[in-house]
Amino acid sequence: xxxxxxxxxxxxxxxxxxxxxxxxxxxxxxxxxxxxxxxxxxxxxxxxxxxxxxxxxxxxxxxxxxxxxxxxxxxxxxxxxxxxxxxxxxxxxxxxxxxxxxxxxxxxxxxxxxxxxxxxxxxxxxxxxxxxxxxxxxxxxxxxxxxxxxxxxxxxxxxxxxxxxxxxxxxxxxxxxxxxxxxxxxxxxxxxxxxxxxxxxxxxxxxxxxxxxxxxxxxxxxxxxxxxxxxxxxxxxxxxxxxxxxxxxxxxxxxxxxxxxxxxxxxxxxxxxxxxxxx
Amino acid sequence: xxxxxxxxxxxxxxxxxxxxxxxxxxxxxxxxxxxxxxxxxxxxxxxxxxxxxxxxxxxxxxxxxxxxxxxxxxxxxxxxxxxxxxxxxxxxxxxxxxxxxxxxxxxxxxxxxxxxxxxxxxxxxxxxxxxxxxxxxxxxxxxxxxxxxxxxxxxxxxxxxxxxxxxxxxxxxxxxxxxxxxxxxxxxxxxxxxxxxxxxxxxxxxxxxxxxxxxxxxxxxxxxxxxxxxxxxxxxxxxxxxxxxxxxxxxxxxxxxxxxxxxxxxxxxxxxxxxxxxxxxxxxxxxxxxxxxxxxxxxxxxxxxxxxxxxxxx
Numbered sequence: 355x356x357x358x359x360x361x362x363x364x365x366x367x368x369x370x371x372x373x374x375x376x377x378x379x380x381x382x383x384x385x386x387x388x389x390x391x392x393x394x395x396x397x398x399x400x401x402x403x404x405x406x407x408x409x410x411x412x413x414x415x416x417x418x419x420x421x422x423x424x425x426x427x428x429x430x431x432x433x434x435x436x437x438x439x440x441x442x443x444x445x446x447x448x449x450x451x452x453x454x455x456x457x458x459x460x461x462x463x464x465x466x467x468x469x470x471x472x473x474x475x476x477x478x479x480x481x482x483x484x485x486x487x488x489x490x491x492x493x494x495x496x497x498x499x500x501x502x503x504x505x506x507x508x509x510x511x512x513x514x515x516x517x518x519x520x521x522x523x524x525x526x527x528x529x530x531x532x533x534x535x536x537x538x539x540x541x542x543x544x545x546x547x548x549x550x551x552x553x554x555x556x557x558x559x560x561x562x563x564x565x566x567x568x569x570x571x572x573x574x575x576x577x578x579x580x581x582x583x584x585x586x587x588x589x590x591x592x593x594x595x596x597x598x599x600x601x602x603x604x605x606x607x608x609x610x611x612x613x614x615x616x617x618x619x620x621x622x623x624x625x626x627x628x629x630x631x632x633x
Numbered sequence: 634x635x636x637x638x639x640x641x642x643x644x645x646x647x648x649x650x651x652x653x654x655x656x657x658x659x660x661x662x663x664x665x666x667x668x669x670x671x672x673x674x675x676x677x678x679x680x681x682x683x684x685x686x687x688x689x690x691x692x693x694x695x696x697x698x699x700x701x702x703x704x705x706x707x708x709x710x711x712x713x714x715x716x717x718x719x720x721x722x723x724x725x726x727x728x729x730x731x732x733x734x735x736x737x738x739x740x741x742x743x744x745x746x747x748x749x750x751x752x753x754x755x756x757x758x759x760x761x762x763x764x765x766x767x768x769x770x771x772x773x774x775x776x777x778x779x780x781x782x783x784x785x786x787x788x789x790x791x792x793x794x795x796x797x798x799x800x801x802x803x804x805x806x807x808x809x810x811x812x813x814x815x816x817x818x819x820x821x822x823x824x825x826x827x828x829x830x831x832x833x834x835x836x837x838x839x840x841x842x843x844x845x846x847x848x849x850x851x852x853x854x855x856x857x858x859x860x861x862x863x864x865x866x867x868x869x870x871x872x873x874x875x876x877x878x879x880x881x882x883x884x885x886x887x888x889x890x891x892x893x894x895x896x897x898x899x900x901x902x903x904x905x906x907x908x909x910x911x912x913x914x915x916x917x918x919x920x921x922x923x924x925x926x927x928x929x930x931x932x933x934x935x936x937x938x939x940x941x942x943x944x945x946x947x
Binding site for chain 2: 361362365366368369370372373375376377378379382383386395396398399440441443444446447451453456459463465466467468470471472473474477478480481502503505506509510513538563566567569570574584587588598601602605608609612613615616617620623627628629
């Protein structure tokens with residue numbers, strides 16, 4: 355597209371201002387994590403100081419941040435693995451087999467994206483409570499309990515994203531493998547999955563980000579044993595004051611892995627964020 | 634033998650050897666997709682549909698966490714909810730939130746998508762910086778902006794101070810709190826609109842635009858008559874996703890204002906959470922959440938119908 359010089363300069367100016375509006379709060383906040391306590395809240399802000407790791411040490415060891423990190427990792431990775439195990443075969447069927455209810459089912463899956471978390475969160479809390487009192491099955495504040503509930507938003511997304519990746523592959527691929535004697539499942543496992551691998555990785559990463567950032571269901575259903583990193587951030591807000599340096603250390607621990615993953619994923623991001631509706 | 638031939642399938646030719654296993658084979662072939670789909674479907678029924686049914690049930694009784702007795706009360710919880718000023722207030726707040734957050738993020742996101750096409754060097758880097766907010770947990774975004782907006786040491790007030798404007802307590806005043814939270818929500822989510830619109834524009838055919846330009850059509854007319862109509866499905870997807878997300882907002886408001894001051898920022902999710910867990914009125918919260926579900930279901934169904942009219946989804 356040929357663009358007049360003045361128009362291009364104007365575009366640069368506006369976009370750079372927008373980028374600054376993103377970078378300033380993110381960087382200025384993150385820098386606070388490396389500030390010693392006396393200048394957490396200095397005004398005007400102190401820009402030149404001796405960076406320290408004492409906030410991270412405090413958060414990670416004194417306040418048991420490593421436990422929250424461990425919980426977040428277990429819950430996020432666990433729920434993504436389960437979502438992939440359940441979702442990938444389903445996505446394959448939607449991409450390959452023609453059957454009457456396939457379109458209606460795919461639309462139903464999109465509609466699940468619209469459900470507010472409170473609508474499932476409330477009954478989950480009550481159901482877990484009744485299970486505990488009635489049958490002695492404790493799911494509240496356990497990893498399996500959270501991993502199951504996270505399927506409400508992970509599983510539909512996995513199916514939609516993976517269906518797109520499967521549909522891109524030619525059906526002749528596994529058909530010729532089946533002629534050579536593979537069963538349908540064998541062909542899927544030995545021939546299709548190795549090729550669709552990058553799509554699985556992209557799906558896994560995006561779902562990991564959603565699980566990692568999740569706050570609401572964890573707030574209702576997690577407890578002392580399973581508290582996640584986003585929940586631990588709230589513990590640095592005391593009624594009268596906020597421990598800003600510590601808080602931003604937690605924020606950084608939450609944020610950095612996701613930003614790294616986003617850079618890896620950036621080409622596939624739109625597909626996941628739009629639920630693949632746009633294809 | 635005659636039974637197998639009535640199946641009328643090519644594989645069922647004239648084999649008289651194992652009619653039953655053959656029929657079984659064909660049946661499994663015809664329904665093989667269910668073997669792949671069933672596990673996922675069963676889990677989804679269990680974690681989405683069953684809770685909703687359960688919640689509907691709870692809303693018809695009077696259930697609290699404390700008491701064991703659960704009398705049937707019919708639609709009383711729904712009546713109580715609809716007659717409750719705080720519920721109505723939070724519904725109106727949510728509408729305000731949805732309207733301004735969706736339109737704000739849409740306009741800015743669309744604008745950025747148009748601008749970034751005019752840029753050459755540094756495009757990748759700009760895009761990468763601009764999408765950082767969507768990847769952040771809403772709770773992190775809220776805490777970060779609390780710090781930015783602090784009346785004593787926040788960067789925003791420090792900056793306003795340089796311009797000679799005295800310190801503001803935007804989150805503590807009823808008149809500004811709502812707008813401030815919405816602005817932060819826009820800050821986080823306009824990049825989503827930008828990404829969707831940009832992806833949509835990349836798929837547009839070039840030919841009609843080039844011929845229009847050759848015929849000397851003004852760029853405004855090209856935008857109105859070509860770009861906008863061709864982007865319609867993409868625009869609808871962006872609006873739909875933004876609407877459902879804004880409608881259920883919880884995390885951001887929870888950490889920024891927690892519904893205050895004086896309930897001016899209380900969204901539906903926040904109000905229902907409080908009804909259930911602070912005031913221990915589970916049934917009433919369940920009734921409210923069912924109303925909320927019906928509401929968002931209606932909105933998205935309407936938008937979906939509109940979307941389906943001109944694009945094949947899936």
